[in-house]
Amino acid sequence: MRAAVMRGDRFAVETRPDPTPGPGEVVVKVKACGICGSDLHYFHHAPDIIAMAAKLGAPTEEMHRTLDAGPILGHEFVCEVVDFGPDTVRTIARGARVCSVPFVLKNGAPVLIGSNPETPGAYAEYMTLTEALLVPVAEDTPTEAAALTEPVGIAVHAVNKAKLAPGETAIIVGCGPIGLAVIAVLKARGVRAIIASDLSPKRRELADAMGATTVVDPRAESVIAAAAAVVPGAPAVIFENTGARGMLNQLVLEAPQNARILVTGIPPGEESFIPMLAITKEIAMQFVIYYTPEEFAEALHLIQSEAVNWRPLITGTVGLSGVTRAFKDLEDPERHAKILIDPALA
Amino acid sequence: MRAAVMRGDRFAVETRPDPTPGPGEVVVKVKACGICGSDLHYFHHAPDIIAMAAKLGAPTEEMHRTLDAGPILGHEFVCEVVDFGPDTVRTIARGARVCSVPFVLKNGAPVLIGSNPETPGAYAEYMTLTEALLVPVAEDTPTEAAALTEPVGIAVHAVNKAKLAPGETAIIVGCGPIGLAVIAVLKARGVRAIIASDLSPKRRELADAMGATTVVDPRAESVIAAAAAVVPGAPAVIFENTGARGMLNQLVLEAPQNARILVTGIPPGEESFIPMLAITKEIAMQFVIYYTPEEFAEALHLIQSEAVNWRPLITGTVGLSGVTRAFKDLEDPERHAKILIDPALA
Numbered sequence: 226m227r228a229a230v231m232r233g234d235r236f237a238v239e240t241r242p243d244p245t246p247g248p249g250e251v252v253v254k255v256k257a258c259g260i261c262g263s264d265l266h267y268f269h270h271a272p273d274i275i276a277m278a279a280k281l282g283a284p285t286e287e288m289h290r291t292l293d294a295g296p297i298l299g300h301e302f303v304c305e306v307v308d309f310g311p312d313t314v315r316t317i318a319r320g321a322r323v324c325s326v327p328f329v330l331k332n333g334a335p336v337l338i339g340s341n342p343e344t345p346g347a348y349a350e351y352m353t354l355t356e357a358l359l360v361p362v363a364e365d366t367p368t369e370a371a372a373l374t375e376p377v378g379i380a381v382h383a384v385n386k387a388k389l390a391p392g393e394t395a396i397i398v399g400c401g402p403i404g405l406a407v408i409a410v411l412k413a414r415g416v417r418a419i420i421a422s423d424l425s426p427k428r429r430e431l432a433d434a435m436g437a438t439t440v441v442d443p444r445a446e447s448v449i450a451a452a453a454a455v456v457p458g459a460p461a462v463i464f465e466n467t468g469a470r471g472m473l474n475q476l477v478l479e480a481p482q483n484a485r486i487l488v489t490g491i492p493p494g495e496e497s498f499i500p501m502l503a504i505t506k507e508i509a510m511q512f513v514i515y516y517t518p519e520e521f522a523e524a525l526h527l528i529q530s531e532a533v534n535w536r537p538l539i540t541g542t543v544g545l546s547g548v549t550r551a552f553k554d555l556e557d558p559e560r561h562a563k564i565l566i567d568p569a570l571a
Numbered sequence: 572m573r574a575a576v577m578r579g580d581r582f583a584v585e586t587r588p589d590p591t592p593g594p595g596e597v598v599v600k601v602k603a604c605g606i607c608g609s610d611l612h613y614f615h616h617a618p619d620i621i622a623m624a625a626k627l628g629a630p631t632e633e634m635h636r637t638l639d640a641g642p643i644l645g646h647e648f649v650c651e652v653v654d655f656g657p658d659t660v661r662t663i664a665r666g667a668r669v670c671s672v673p674f675v676l677k678n679g680a681p682v683l684i685g686s687n688p689e690t691p692g693a694y695a696e697y698m699t700l701t702e703a704l705l706v707p708v709a710e711d712t713p714t715e716a717a718a719l720t721e722p723v724g725i726a727v728h729a730v731n732k733a734k735l736a737p738g739e740t741a742i743i744v745g746c747g748p749i750g751l752a753v754i755a756v757l758k759a760r761g762v763r764a765i766i767a768s769d770l771s772p773k774r775r776e777l778a779d780a781m782g783a784t785t786v787v788d789p790r791a792e793s794v795i796a797a798a799a800a801v802v803p804g805a806p807a808v809i810f811e812n813t814g815a816r817g818m819l820n821q822l823v824l825e826a827p828q829n830a831r832i833l834v835t836g837i838p839p840g841e842e843s844f845i846p847m848l849a850i851t852k853e854i855a856m857q858f859v860i861y862y863t864p865e866e867f868a869e870a871l872h873l874i875q876s877e878a879v880n881w882r883p884l885i886t887g888t889v890g891l892s893g894v895t896r897a898f899k900d901l902e903d904p905e906r907h908a909k910i911l912i913d914p915a916l917a
Binding site: 468473474478488489494495496497500501503507509511513515 | 623627814819820824834835837838839840841842843844845846847848849850851852853854855856857858859860861
């Protein structure tokens with residue numbers, strides 16, 4: 226099979242052996258796979274990430290082994306079942322389209338897809354998945370829509386963790402794919418005041434399309450001040466999705482009393498802030514990254530029912546040979562939000 | 572009347588005019604007033620606090636005016652009603668003992684006691700309070716017990732914000748008066764695993780007396796590791812009460828997955844931590860300082876019903892002329908937890 230393998234500063238299309246399914250596993254044909262911000266982060270900073278892990282005392286052997294072998298990334302996938310291993314129940318038929326949380330079960334324990342050379346990701350024609358974790362995609366759902374299940378799942382989880390009460394204002398700082406998905410989920414949940422900000426005019430346009438009720442340019446005005454003007458005195462729930470250096474400090478400085486800050490953006494290294502301010506305002510910070518299997522399934526349901534307007538999120542599709550170029554293009558927020566990889570293309 | 576007035580690096584007993592009650596106000600005789608950690612912080616760092624407020628763009632006129640006039644601190648008080656102003660309903664009789672949240676209402680707006688020269692605190696023989704905010708103390712409750720209502724109120728608030736579920740482990744980092752009060756409230760709420768740590772042997776003894784189920788010396792072992800040994804795999808709720816530099820970073824480093832960190836300790840200046848770690852572990856940080864009037868009343872109820880073992884908390888009582896010495900003594904955790912001021916003493 227063909228796979229886009231990360232080799233230093235580019236992705237090489239290489240031929241790898243077709244996967245064979247182990248017990249409880251299925252082989253799937255990748256129909257589409259989104260390029261995630263964390264893939265970009267890994268592409269640009271893999272040695273730094275491993276160094277940080279080592280500094281924190283985490284085991285890094287598998288990380289080194291994966292990087293040396295040539296990583297096959299890709300965890301936002303929709304696939305078609307093509308083969309079954311032993312000990313499979315086959316409730317989901319051959320030919321059916323499926324999603325899955327990005328884990329496979331090895332001796333009953335979840336292993337993150339892409340975390341070692343034996344569990345490669347979906348930047349490839351085929352991969353193996355654990356049958357018990359498959360979530361079927363409805364027949365009338367476009368493949369590209371289902372490929373957004375994973376990032377929308379993160380948004381569902383962040384919104385769940387935020388526990389918005391009626392009348393609370395949602396503030397979205399940074400409208401990359403996660404920020405945009407958060408906006409869509411908030412809209413689907415009936416939140417009335419969704420105030421979003423992004424430096425990019427294109428991203429502000431997308432925020433509007435996804436359901437933001439007010440969109441601001443942070444160079445022209447503070448999004449927190451803008452939110453206070455929309456619903457004066459309303460408690461604020463702030464979703465920080467930029468991962469920009471100093472943003473957390475800035476938000477603690479500007480946030481109103483009792484603000485809750487949901488942090489999905491990962492800044493590199495250390496960040497500082499003023500605890501005295503956070504305490505005086507009784508600020509809460511909730512850091513989020515995952516989702517539960519239920520939240521993953523809810524994300525697919527929101528997409529299938531069109532409760533989430535997924536179309537504006539997808540701004541491009543490439544084949545395996547286009548991955549290097551797509552990673553470059555994604556650096557420009559004026560051009561793209563989410564690019565999908567379709568291995569059937571050249 | 573006599574008052575202990577903060578003058579630079581000491582408290583001078585000065586004579587001030589007896590207060591007269593305005594509309595809706597009562598004059599009270601101070602029976603006891605606790606020395607709070609925030610009083611110590613202000614005593615040692617008042618100019619820095621004002622400089623920080625100025626740097627953050629906050630108005631500092633009243634702060635300067637208060638410091639220049641000679642601050643009368645004291646917001647953990649129990650008093651006796653001695654006189655009524657106009658427009659008072661007098662449901663609480665002259666001679667009754669009362670507590671109050673440390674605010675007075677001026678034209679309907681709450682003004683923090685001690686925040687300007689016109690609303691002095693309880694390091695004095697008399698003060699004025701707002702009648703509508705008084706909470707009566709039961710007849711059989713010792714005065715010194717009722718004086719702990721304010722710090723116990725902070726603990727009630729912190730524990731409420733923590734929203735502990737059955738089976739969750741509480742970890743208390745730092746057993747000063749707030750940490751000790753948190754232990755007592757957790758015990759009153761029936762929390763089974765209360766693991767506390769403090770550098771001071773005396774404070775560890777007090778933690779045990781207040782209801783901690785395991786007490787550790789952080790120089791000998793990590794309190795988080797100790798908690799994990801007590802209830803393996805239990806979600807952890809960590810109360811950080813030290814305000815020590817670098818502690819937040821350390822807790823993010825050591826905390827288990829999904830830990831919630833309740834921050835009551837205020838470190839000076841900026842603090843840094845590694846967001847990537849906080850995100851990977853989905854950590855929540857809740858900064859706390861206040862309480863609601865309901866939580867204040869609940870604190871008094873917990874004390875009156877002896878659900879909170881308040882006795883070990885009080886380690887000394889001084890008169891107004893002993894305040895300077897008490898502030899010095901409180902620097903040594905081996906000697907004291909809470910010192911009360913009784914203006915009737917010399």
